[in-house]
Amino acid sequence: MKRLRMAVCTAIVMMAAGSAANAEVLSPKRIVSLDGGTTETLFALGAGGQVVARDEGSTYPAEAQKLPAISTGHQLNVEAILALKPDVVVGRNRSMSGPGMHILEQARVRVVRLPDDPGVEVAQLRIENLASLVGKELDAKRIIESMQADLDRLEEKKKAVSGEAAPRVLIVYLRPGVVMMMGEDSNAAAMTRLAGGQFAVPGVKGYKELNAEAAVAAQPDVILCYTEGLEATGGADALWNRPGLAETPAGRARRLIAMDDLLLAGFGPRTGQAALHLFDRLHGQGTTVAKAHP
Amino acid sequence: MLKAENLGYRVGTRWLVNDVSLHVEPGEFWVIGGANGAGKSTLLRLLSGELAPHSGHVELKGTPLRAYEPRALARLRACLAQDLSASFPFTAYEVALMGRIPWQGQWASRPHDHYIAKEALAEAGVAHLESRDYPSLSGGERRRVDMARTIAQEPKLLLLDEPTNHLDAKHQIELMEWCWRHTRQGGCAVAVLHDLNLAARFADRILLLKDGHAAALGTPEEVLTPENLRACFNLECVIWRHPSGCPWVVPVDTAQTPRFHPPVARCNAGLQGAAS
Amino acid sequence: MTRAVPYKLVFLILLAALPIALCVAAGMGAYPIALFRIPAILWDRIEGEGYRVLLYIRLPRIFLAALVGTALALSGAALQSMFRNPLADSGLIGVSSGASLAASAWIALAGADSRLGLWGLPTAAFAGGLATVWLVWRMARTSGATPTATLLLTGIALNAIAGAGIGLLIYCSDEEELRSITFWQLGGLNGTTWPLVWAALIPLVPGLVLLAPLGRALNALALGDREAYHLGIPVAALQRRIVLGSALAVGGAVAAAGGVGFVGLVVPHMFRLLCGADNRWLLPSTAVGGALLFLGADTASRTLVQPAELPVGILTALAGGPFFLWLLLRHKREALHA
Structure with a gap:
């Protein structure tokens, strides 16, 4: 069940990304990120410079806090987002419900939703999705390998205390x-x-x-x-x-x-x-x- | 017993009661009359101590009203006011027992208090209603329960504001008789009454108010004259004689030719019996 | 209608039920302690987890629940007589809404201030409640007297203003503050410690002492302000005493338990429907009845959805409401047949 949901989410994101790739230049220049994990990932991928606005929960890394905060989680300031003329608005499903997103889509702003389930696989999937959005697949590979190395060490440690x-x-x-x-x-x-x-x-x-x-x-x-x-x-x-x-x-x-x-x-x-x-x-x-x- | 001198009370610049003096002796039954808005109820509230006069003063038994503790005052005078709120399901008995409050401590009622409350209910003719809810009673029944509460208070001075409201003819007479008996036993009573003939039958003295002033003061004989009634009520009257000998006010329709009928003998006989 | 249930019987039943309810409540909780072991635990002072849970968590909470219920019911009864309105309660003199406004303001504006720690919120709520009552009282006062109707209307007006203030604070607060405000308004005794109980006693005890002996005077007052005066009751002083006593009692209760109401409205009313209006019986009976109702609601609140906690405000309304309705309907039927 979980896998199926994940697959569907991936498909949706891929379709969104794919259709965008056909229509525009590969990497969007102006990104609005609506949740902390997404902002963090974009910065980790080296695409921090393309992020023009964030939500209030985007507190890491420190550079991210210099960006204007345009969302407080439950309240989305649609006009403020539109005024920034973003190429893409991206975030996890949970932060992207509500009428504001509908208005954004109607205003023909590209909206990318990422799955928000916890867990390592989804976390890695999100990194891959964002990487393909900004064209940083190699960086994604590096991050995921490092994460996997940490997790392998964790498994060893867990065995030691089993x-x-x-x-x-x-x-x-x-x-x-x-x-x-x-x-x-x-x-x-x-x-x-x-x-x-x-x-x-x-x-x-x-x-x-x-x-x-x-x-x-x-x-x-x-x-x-x-x-x-x-x-x-x-x-x-x-x-x-x-x-x-x-x-x-x-x-x-x-x-x-x-x-x-x-x-x-x-x-x-x-x-x-x-x-x-x-x-x-x-x-x-x-x-x-x-x-x-x- | 009750002495008021140069009483005045105003709201803003308007004097509701202006320069009224009266001196009620023990054994006297006073009636205050006057047109609507003449200041009768205000005067009664001044006499009860509920309102403080802006001029003059009131004395009860030689002591200024202001000097009394509310409780000490309540042991001397009782009031029957115009209407009572009935939001809570007190029984008639409980309401009558409240008359004993000035005589009681905080909690327990002595057997004596219960005895007096029962007696008072019987005297007001509502003993059969004692376990009924006060709010469920009719207006007249409630009035009589209030009367019982006033009786239970065992006051020297009775102040009554239109006590005959809601009462049928028989109970009006009964209530007036009770007040009259109270005065014959050494108490005194001051009642605001609209019914001038009841006043004429029972009052020792009548005070007619007009615009807050005392327009006439004296025995029914002296006060109830066509001139006084014209001045106070703007009403044309002829004064007949009640079979008991007291004046009998018969208002005359000013617009038409008065139609006179001789008084009905049977009715007179009944009244005579009640008054004796 | 003649009432079938005598005052004394109901009062004695309530009085007998209180210790039983306290014992039952002491035997219930998320942490399993068998009821029959409680005396042994307390007597021998077995320094175990059970002893600590019982002594430091459960007992203070039970004790406070009973006190809060008493305070709410007693002030409700007194205020109903004063306003001569069976639907009056402590809300009408502004104590609840003032406390609610101050608590919301504390959460939204000063929540991060740790110097006062856990005491900040209850202190703010208590001060807010008392300040609002004082304001209502001062505004309703005209040339030395305080007409009941003016007091009522001033209270309603200030409630509306406080409501607007709370709305504004909710609007300004972020999601987490919003959650705190909502939880505070639903009420609950989850954070009860002995120090909090002792602190709550400081206003509660004087409040209850002011209100409890007023039975006869309240009877007179229920007839009318003038009638009460005619019966020798110093009305102005009595009004002051009722308002002050209610403000202290309810202020303390609300500060300790958050936004709890309803008990104050429903308990005196239930007693009146059952027995009658004589405040000499009504006051002690509602004091005990309020303790019982609130204790029951709080016990349900901490056991029904364990390990979680159901806000007690929901439960008092849920338990009291239908019973209240049943009494009303029964009363209506009897009135029809009478």
Whole structure:
């Protein structure tokens, strides 16, 4: 099923890319990127110079932040996009729903949608798609090989610890006044599984408010969260002051991992590095204590 | 008992009550009359202490009204106001028992309070309604339950604002008789009444207001004259005599030739019986 | 209509149900602790996970739920008598909307400020609620007196303004802030710790102490402001006391539990439909009834969809609404037959 969906997505992207290639010059000069992973990939492919605007979540690499932000995730400023006269607007499916995209298409702006499922294969597929869009297939090959090398190292490391129980990971999403948990269908959960962690609250989907007792009942060894949310809610100390989390095995050992959300859940070109990094931190190597202010 | 001197009350620059003085002795039943908007209800609210006068002052038992604690005042005077809100399902009994509030502490009611509330309901003729919801009663029944609440308050001074509203003829007489008896037992009462003949039958003194001023003050005999009524109500009247001897105001249609009919003897006999 | 259910019976049933409900609630939760083991756990102070979950997570939450329910129901009952409107509740004097506005503003504008940490949001909500009540009171005041009708209308006007403010903040906030605001408005006691309970007691206790002994005075006030005065009630002082007590109690409740309402509206009304309006019984009964309803709703909220959490505002409405409707319909039928 997943493969089929992927194949269809690929076909759509290829068709879009192919038809464009016939009509225009090979590489679009002005690109608007609507999600962080896409922006990151374009920069990694060496096509950063062609990106003229980004969404607010495009925070990596640092150069990307100099670009004008024209979308805040749920609100797309169509006029601002049109004013930039883009050759192509590109992003993942999730960031490209809504009436704004329809208007863009009607205005004959070329829109390219990428599949947004988490996972290594889709991540690599996205890189290939973007590479063919900007004509940087060789760079794509280099990135994917490097990612694969990281993942191979990860597999070896996983084998080395195969005797131990996988650490149970509770992924929380912190906002002022609310602690939510991310479900098993989230990108962060997929990354956790990739890095050899065990998802602590199976069956939960989407974002749900976390019951304090349930946090203890889930017996997580590690709490995983986004750096941004942790900072916005007062850092690690405030987190451990919340009822429930401090009583978990993770809380007693003060094991908290905070990761940049693009790195943890982006499934972009750094997927391999992210998985390795998370693995190391899950298994007590590298910094296991949270960096409140990295 | 109740003494008001040079009372004045204004809203903006308009004086609703202007320079009214009265002196109610124990055992007296006073009636305040006057046309709509003459300031009757305002005067009554000044006498109850509810409104503070802009000029003059009110004394009850020699003490200025302002000097009373609300609770101490409520043990001396009770009011029967024009209309009550009925949003909550209190029973008639509960409403009557509220008359005991000035005499009670915060929570418990003494057996004595329950006894008085029951007696009051019986006296107002609504003992059979005691477990009914107050809001579900008719206007007249509610009025009588209110009356019971006022009775239960055991006041010396009764202030009544159009107490006969909503009541049928028999209950109007009953209510007036009760007030009259109250005054004969040493209490006093001041009532705003529209029915001049009820006033003539029961009042010891009548105060007629016109535009906030006292237009006439005295016994029914002195006040209820065609001249006074013309001045206050702009109404032509002839004054007949009730079989009991008190004046009987008969309004005359000014536009047509008056049609006179002799009073019906049977009706007179009944009234005489009620008044004695 | 004569009412079949005597006051005393309902009050005693409610009173007896409270400790049972507290025990049952203590035995329920996402973390499995058998009910019969609770005394042993507490008595022997077995320093295990169960002890800590029970003592640091479950008990403070149960305790706060009961208190919040009491505060909402009691202030609802008092305000209904004051406004002589059975549909009044703490929302009418602006405390809920003011708290909601301040909480939203805190989330949208100051959410990153970590100096106040977890205390920032409840403090802001409490201050906002109290400030709004003060504003309503001052604006409704005309030459020393506060006419109830003016108070009502001022409250409604300020609610609308606060609603506009909240709308503006929602518009300005990003997706995550929006989520926080929404969750706050749905209410919940998930973040309860003992320090939060103690902090909530600071306004709650004076509020409840101000409101609880007003039974007889409220009866008089329910007849009308003038009638209450005639019965020896110092009306202006009583109004001040009701508004202040409600502001403190509901302000504390809302600060601790977020946007919870409805309990204040529905519990006194239910009691009136069952027994009658005598506030001497109504106040204590709704205090206990409110605690029961809110405790039940909160217990459901933390157990129904575990490990997740169902916002308690949804549950109070879901539990109270149909029951309320049933009572109303029954009442209507009886009124027809009477």
